[in-house]
Amino acid sequence: MELTDDELKRYRRHVTMPEVGIEGQKKLKASRVLIVGAGGLGSPVALYLAAAGVGQLGIVDFDAVDVSNLQRQILHSTRDVGHAKVDSAKERISAMNPHVQVETYQTQLSADNAMGIISQYDVVVDGTDNFPTRYLVNDACVLLKKPSVYGSIFRFEGQASVFSTVTGPCYRCLYSEPPPPGLVPNCAEAGVLGVLPGIIGTIQAAETLKILMGIGSTLIGRLLLFDALAMQFREMKLRKNPDCPICGTHPTINHLIDYESFCGTRIVADDEAEISVEELKAKRDRSEDIFLLDVREPHEYRIANLNGYLIPLNELPKRAKELDPSKQIIVHCHHGMRSARAVDFLRQAGFPNAKNLAGGIDQWSQKIDPTLVRY
Amino acid sequence: MNIEPQSGTKVFIPTPLRQFTNQNPELRVEGRTVGELLRNLAAGNLGLQRHIFSDDGKIRGFVNVYLNNEDIRFLQKENTPVNDTDTISIIPSIAGG
Numbered sequence: 239m240e241l242t243d244d245e246l247k248r249y250r251r252h253v254t255m256p257e258v259g260i261e262g263q264k265k266l267k268a269s270r271v272l273i274v275g276a277g278g279l280g281s282p283v284a285l286y287l288a289a290a291g292v293g294q295l296g297i298v299d300f301d302a303v304d305v306s307n308l309q310r311q312i313l314h315s316t317r318d319v320g321h322a323k324v325d326s327a328k329e330r331i332s333a334m335n336p337h338v339q340v341e342t343y344q345t346q347l348s349a350d351n352a353m354g355i356i357s358q359y360d361v362v363v364d365g366t367d368n369f370p371t372r373y374l375v376n377d378a379c380v381l382l383k384k385p386s387v388y389g390s391i392f393r394f395e396g397q398a399s400v401f402s403t404v405t406g407p408c409y410r411c412l413y414s415e416p417p418p419p420g421l422v423p424n425c426a427e428a429g430v431l432g433v434l435p436g437i438i439g440t441i442q443a444a445e446t447l448k449i450l451m452g453i454g455s456t457l458i459g460r461l462l463l464f465d466a467l468a469m470q471f472r473e474m475k476l477r478k479n480p481d482c483p484i485c486g487t488h489p490t491i492n493h494l495i496d497y498e499s500f501c502g503t504r505i506v507a508d509d510e511a512e513i514s515v516e517e518l519k520a521k522r523d524r525s526e527d528i529f530l531l532d533v534r535e536p537h538e539y540r541i542a543n544l545n546g547y548l549i550p551l552n553e554l555p556k557r558a559k560e561l562d563p564s565k566q567i568i569v570h571c572h573h574g575m576r577s578a579r580a581v582d583f584l585r586q587a588g589f590p591n592a593k594n595l596a597g598g599i600d601q602w603s604q605k606i607d608p609t610l611v612r613y
Numbered sequence: 614m615n616i617e618p619q620s621g622t623k624v625f626i627p628t629p630l631r632q633f634t635n636q637n638p639e640l641r642v643e644g645r646t647v648g649e650l651l652r653n654l655a656a657g658n659l660g661l662q663r664h665i666f667s668d669d670g671k672i673r674g675f676v677n678v679y680l681n682n683e684d685i686r687f688l689q690k691e692n693t694p695v696n697d698t699d700t701i702s703i704i705p706s707i708a709g710g
Contacts, residue, residue, distance in 0.1 A: 279710045367710040392707035395628040413706040415674035428629075430709055463704065465628075468638060472625075474682045474704065552660060 239268045239293070245337055249291050262451040263291060267337075269450045272296040272359035274347055274375055276323040278435030279365030279389045279442065281313040286443035287363075288331040288338045292450065295331065296359055298343040299323040306613065310432035347371055349494040352378040361449055363387045363442050365435075369416040370497035376402060376409035377494055380484050387445050389438040394431050394466040396438035399457045399476060400445055402485070406458035411479035411486075416501045419579060434466050511581050513568060513593045515602045521568075529565040531592075533580045534572055534599075542611040544570065544599060551576045554583060563589050570595035570602075572613075622650060622695045625702040633660035642701075647678060648691030650701060665703065675706040 241249070241263060252258045269292050273280045276299040287295060303311070303318045303326060311323075318326035324342035331340050343355060347366075356362055356378045364375045364386055372390075379386040379402040386402045388409060402408045441462065448454045461474040484491040521528055532539060532546030539548050549557045551571070561567060567589055571577040577594045584592035595602075603610035621641035626634050634640060644650025651672070655662040667673050678685045679702040685693045695701065 275710050277710050365710045367708060369706070369708045372708055389710070390707045391709040393628045395707070397704075397707065412677065413675050416708075417673070417675045417706065428709075435710070461704070463702075465638070472682075472702070474677075474679050474702065475684065477684065477687055479686075552663075556659065 239264050241267065242337075245291065248335075248337070252290070257453050258451060262453065265451050266291045266447065267293040269361070270294040270296070270359045271446055271450070272298065272356060272362045273365060274298045274362060274371065275365035275367060276311070276313055276327045277301075277307065277365060277367060278310040278391065278430065278432075279439040280327075280363070281311045282436050282439035283363050283365055283389075283443045283446070284313055284327055284331060285334065286440060287446060288335045288340075290443075290447055291335070291337065292447075293337075294339045294341065294359075296341045296343065296355065297324050297327050298345065298347050298355065299327070300344060300346040310430065310435050312436070347374060349374060349497065352494060353382065356384060357382055359384065361385050361387060361446055363389075363446055365389060365439065365442070368501075370501045372409060373416065373500060374494065374497045377484055377491060380408050380410075381493070385449050387442045387449070389435075389442040391430055391434050391438055393428055394434060396434055396464045396466075398438055398441045398445070398462045398464070399460060400449065403458050405478070407476045407478040408482060408485045410484055411482045412461065412476055414479075414483075419502050419575060431466055434464075437464060437466070511585065511593055512596050514596050515605050518568060518595055518602075519606050527566065529562065529567045531561070531567055531569045531580070532571070532599075533569055533576050538572060538613070541613050542599060542603065544602060544610075546570060551580055554580055555587075558584065558587050558589070561589060563591075565591065567592040568595055569593070570598050572598045573600050574598040620697065622697055623700045624650070624654060625700065627703055627705055629705055629707065630661060630664055630703065633658055633664070644695060646691060647680060647685050647693045647695055647701065650695055651678065651691075651703075664705070677704045678702070679704060 249263050253260055253263050271287055271292050273284050276297050301323050302320055303314045303323055305319050313330050314326045322344050324344045328340045328342050331338055352374055362379050362384055366372055375386060385400055388399045388401050390397045445456050448456050459476050461476050463472045480487050530546035532548045533551040535550050569577040569580045569592055574597050581592045581594040600612060603612050621643040624640050624642050626638055642650050642654045644653050651665060655665055665676055680688060680693055681700055
């Protein structure tokens with residue numbers, strides 16, 4: 239694949255370096271990279287890979303831009319709020335480098351579509367924000383023998399590595415199982431320093447370019463840890479686990495599985511144990527005797543609350559005795575995930591009347607009280 | 614928690630677990646082996662106990678423990694000996710993106 243005069247001018251600072259040269263730049267032009275997630279990590283990855291001249295970029299994201307994304311997701315602008323992330327991503331990339339072809343997938347990557355999408359690319363960059371998709375990306379990449387460039391962030395701390403190469407370890411070698419839902423808060427609940435995904439995503443972009451050009455030492459077999467508060471990088475050795483269920487010597491996973499079930503994140507709809515925000519509003523309007531329990535963290539409570547009684551999910555097992563089992567208890571959190579676990583727990587612990595507020599306080603502010611701050 | 618500031622082995626606490634250590638990023642904890650040290654760390658601290666150990670007392674599959682920069686699963690696991698010049702890192706999986 240030849241470079242045009244325009245491209246030679248554009249990539250001059252690359253081509254000047256003997257490690258890249260015209261050959262390296264041609265390899266980038268001939269390459270196809272899939273970016274899963276156009277969020278905090280996906281933003282710098284997409285921008286730098288596009289600027290560097292990777293020929294084809296695929297971007298998977300089902301979501302729309304929310305105003306709270308803009309603190310870190312630099313692919314998207316204020317005017318994009320409410321629109322599909324993949325659309326603003328494509329527009330931004332095309333404006334920056336028209337030589338790059340962008341394919342967008344406005345869908346959730348799933349066991350049904352992952353193999354079909356990933357098989358069209360050379361390298362996958364994992365910038366997702368949840369455990370089920372991370373295991374899905376890993377397994378599909380191992381099965382298809384595609385390197386997966388891993389990055390993950392939490393508050394001030396990030397991790398990066400390169401997984402699922404033929405010789406190196408995979409994500410399952412490092413983490414054989416996900417945490418049970420609710421134990422570890424996600425970014426929406428815990429917050430994240432806006433620049434952190436910028437740093438980790440840029441590392442992912444650098445690793446991707448090196449893999450595509452076949453230069454340098456990549457993070458295969460190494461886990462890079464970054465702490466922005468201490469401003470410290472550390473590195474751990476990673477080994478391929480011979481007992482790994484997908485890349486070990488006797489693999490037991492040889493096709494994609496149900497990742498929501500594997501991660502325990504499938505919410506089983508149980509009408510008995512759930513109540514809508516409209517129903518709660520009606521109960522409050524009728525002054526029914528209900529006890530509203532809020533299982534979020536105190537800092538979330540300070541942002542917005544429904545005057546509920548606060549017991550963070552983590553503390554519920556030892557503080558359940560503060561609750562009255564004869565009362566109708568309605569439990570809420572931010573989106574309804576943590577409170578669903580709390581209701582599960584309470585129903586087994588002798589509170590048969592506990593119900594989960596579907597959609598949480600976020601749904602309440604969308605449908606009942608728009609003056610309530612969303613976060 | 615059996616923590617003495619002047620002695621013991623340095624333990625790096627990851628961000629998700631700092632809510633159980635008064636936001637302390639590192640602690641010194643006594644113990645002759647990794648297992649003993651982690652049990653001392655979690656003793657009397659329900660949050661750390663639940664995050665590091667499963668109900669049957671095993672280190673959870675989403676928590677990795679490193680002695681210096683080596684995964685203890687490839688050393689002697691919980692029986693890996695430690696001394697005061699070592700550093701233990703607890704590295705749980707995080708999923709944010």
